[in-house]
Amino acid sequence: MNEDLKSRVHRIGGQVSGIERMIVEDRDCLEVLQQIVASREALGSLGKEILKNEALCLREEDRKDPKRMEKILISLFKME
Secondary structure, eight states, X not given: OOHHHHHHHHHXXXXXXXXXXXXXXXXXXXXXXXXXXXXXXXXXHHHHHHHHSHHHHOOHHHHTOHHHHHHHHHHHHHHO
């Protein structure tokens, strides 16, 4: 995994931890929801980046396996 992706994963982990703290602190519902939306967008962006970097997701044998390709494409559309 390249450094950019590791950094993104770390940042998303921090966002999720922040959401947990906000809930424990009984923060305003709208603030919590905004952080949840931001985290979902960050996860979606990470997934798209991984799909763009074929080396992380699509090996040569994956390209020859229609079922695997179908699963990857379904995952891509779910991220939209």
